[in-house]
Amino acid sequence: MTQRIRELLDGAVADLEPGVSDPVAAVVRRGRAARRRSVLAAALVVALLGGGLAAGRQLVTTAREPAPAGPAELGRPPVPRVVGRTVVAGAMRLPIPDGWTAVENDPSRPCGDLHRTILLVVTGNRGCQNASVEVYGSERTYPGGTLVGDDLLDEDHRIVTPPVAMTLRGGEPAWMSESLEAADLAPDRYPEFAFWNVVTLPWSMVMLQLRDDGPAERKILDSIVTTPTEAGVLALPDSARSVSLTTPDAKGRNLPAGAARTKDQRTVAAVIALLRAQSDVVDDSAACADPGRPRAAVSLESATPTMVVITLGGGCQEAVSSAGGRVRLSDATLAQLKTLLGIGAR
Numbered sequence: 001m002t003q004r005i006r007e008l009l010d011g012a013v014a015d016l017e018p019g020v021s022d023p024v025a026a027v028v029r030r031g032r033a034a035r036r037r038s039v040l041a042a043a044l045v046v047a048l049l050g051g052g053l054a055a056g057r058q059l060v061t062t063a064r065e066p067a068p069a070g071p072a073e074l075g076r077p078p079v080p081r082v083v084g085r086t087v088v089a090g091a092m093r094l095p096i097p098d099g100w101t102a103v104e105n106d107p108s109r110p111c112g113d114l115h116r117t118i119l120l121v122v123t124g125n126r127g128c129q130n131a132s133v134e135v136y137g138s139e140r141t142y143p144g145g146t147l148v149g150d151d152l153l154d155e156d157h158r159i160v161t162p163p164v165a166m167t168l169r170g171g172e173p174a175w176m177s178e179s180l181e182a183a184d185l186a187p188d189r190y191p192e193f194a195f196w197n198v199v200t201l202p203w204s205m206v207m208l209q210l211r212d213d214g215p216a217e218r219k220i221l222d223s224i225v226t227t228p229t230e231a232g233v234l235a236l237p238d239s240a241r242s243v244s245l246t247t248p249d250a251k252g253r254n255l256p257a258g259a260a261r262t263k264d265q266r267t268v269a270a271v272i273a274l275l276r277a278q279s280d281v282v283d284d285s286a287a288c289a290d291p292g293r294p295r296a297a298v299s300l301e302s303a304t305p306t307m308v309v310i311t312l313g314g315g316c317q318e319a320v321s322s323a324g325g326r327v328r329l330s331d332a333t334l335a336q337l338k339t340l341l342g343i344g345a346r
Helices: 002-013 032-048 214-223 265-276 331-341
Strands: 081-083 086-089 092-095 101-104 112-121 129-137 147-149 158-160 164-167 173-176 197-201 206-210 242-248 254-262 295-301 306-311 318-321 326-328
Touching: 086 129, 092 214, 147 254, 158 254, 206 214, 242 265, 242 331, 254 331, 265 295, 265 331
Parallel strands: 101 112, 112 129
Antiparallel strands: 081 086, 086 092, 129 206, 147 158, 164 173, 173 197, 197 206, 242 254, 242 295, 295 306, 306 318, 318 326
């Protein structure tokens, strides 16, 4: 394996060009668990990571027009709209449940909670109404995570956990800030509208904000039908300013000991080359990521920040790029990634 790592480093650096400097486009989940740990730490991290928007707040969409068929290919998020009794955004089709309604956001309306309502956020100023389900077009592919570490104010001693991954009907990946089985989403734990979960569909450039308990959120997610077009090998930037890798321990926990970040351009290029070499494409019908599996993540900081979420576990070990593409990933490849970043050697 050592020789293979050397070959990757030497080959990747041959035509290396400097990465593009760009702030990290990440947001930190501001759910109850994170707030209890440190509101100040989360706020500082958001500021340090380039002023990322807090999950689900004030997301800017494009001009009001029908959602494009392939928003990821056009490089802009779709504008959600209603067709019959279905909310359409990108490759996502969300049926409006019986007894529910769907409305567009209107900043002039008074603040309040919209029960049994899907709110379509079609303008940059979303107003101050909250709905059971909110749908945005968004360039933010990362839904947020939980700060973990001994010192949450020290970037060398903290990590932000990878998103929880699942596969929607039709094959589109969905990434969540909170597992549907998490204690914070247990029924009756909080009053209605006090729940908080953010779900991103990175290929469709769509974000959902869900304000109900885990079982209710699962019903919404299970009802979604998708028609993705981004399957294939992993879409990755040609270069990046830095790369980070977060891996779980034997108990499936994501901790600082299993994470590393580097700006070394030989290593960055070698990671990109290794991921680009993975050619065992997972078809939409065979995708199998689900929230119960441990996960790892590779983040590439570039002009277009890219995240690769890796679902781990026997029979379903696959890597999905936020820019498109889904492939099988072997244990040996994961071990090579860890070796490149020096995880396990410290």
